[in-house]
Amino acid sequence: MLGRLNHVGIATPSIARAVETYRTLLGADAIGEPFDLPAQGVKVCFIDAPNTQIELIEPYDDTSPIAGFLKKNPAGGQHHVCFEVPDIHAAVADLRAKGATILGEPRIGAHGTPIVFVHPRDMGGVLVELMETPQEGAH
Numbered sequence: 001m002l003g004r005l006n007h008v009g010i011a012t013p014s015i016a017r018a019v020e021t022y023r024t025l026l027g028a029d030a031i032g033e034p035f036d037l038p039a040q041g042v043k044v045c046f047i048d049a050p051n052t053q054i055e056l057i058e059p060y061d062d063t064s065p066i067a068g069f070l071k072k073n074p075a076g077g078q079h080h081v082c083f084e085v086p087d088i089h090a091a092v093a094d095l096r097a098k099g100a101t102i103l104g105e106p107r108i109g110a111h112g113t114p115i116v117f118v119h120p121r122d123m124g125g126v127l128v129e130l131m132e133t134p135q136e137g138a139h
């Protein structure tokens with residue numbers, strides 16, 4: 001089931017400030033345009049690294065799923081890791097059969113393919129996102 005690491009999600013109170021940090025301290029130059037994803041409650045900006053992506057996420061509004069995380073971590077921090085899976089519904093069924101808690105049902109994520117989250121208590125304290133592998137040619 002476990003596929004490639006697609007991205008590392010970083011929660012931040014300000015995408016603009018986080019982008020500046022990655023640009024000035026790490027020399028990041030492949031930085032996408034920020035965009036809103038109200039259905040997921042976040043604003044998003046991708047930074048390309050050679051082997052994966054950094055996904056900067058900022059709350060879209062007060063009901064954002066990352067609002068609680070930022071209350072506990074006001075400066076932001078590492079929020080989730082995302083692994084690709086070939087078939088999201090098969091992955092969800094497999095995980096549920098093994099007793100894991102899946103947060104909600106698969107929904108379309110920032111890459112346009114279905115995503116779902118596994119509760120951090122089942123994953124050693126790490127919030128894990130599973131994402132159906134994009135078709136060849138898509139990003």
Ligand SMILES: CC[C@@H](C(=O)O)C(=O)SCCNC(=O)CCNC(=O)[C@H](O)C(C)(C)COP(=O)(O)OP(=O)(O)OC[C@H]1O[C@@H](n2cnc3c(N)ncnc32)[C@H](O)[C@@H]1OP(=O)(O)O
Pocket residue numbers: 009037040042044055057065066067068069078079080082103108109110111115117119120121125126127129
């Ligand atoms: C950009 C779109 C999309 C993509 O395509 O990539 C995304 O990535 S969207 C990213 C944001 N969306 C989500 O995170 C959705 C799934 N998350 C949730 O459903 C909730 O955030 C949560 C994981 C259930 C946490 O709910 P919350 O109400 O914020 O927290 P609690 O205070 O109730 O915490 C319960 C428990 O979990 C621990 N926790 C919370 N967040 C994290 C985290 N990011 N990593 C690790 N652990 C986390 C929290 O500390 C609590 O632990 P205990 O105190 O031990 O109970």
Ligand SMILES: [Co+2]
Pocket residue numbers: 007009055080082129
């Ligand atoms: Co993500």
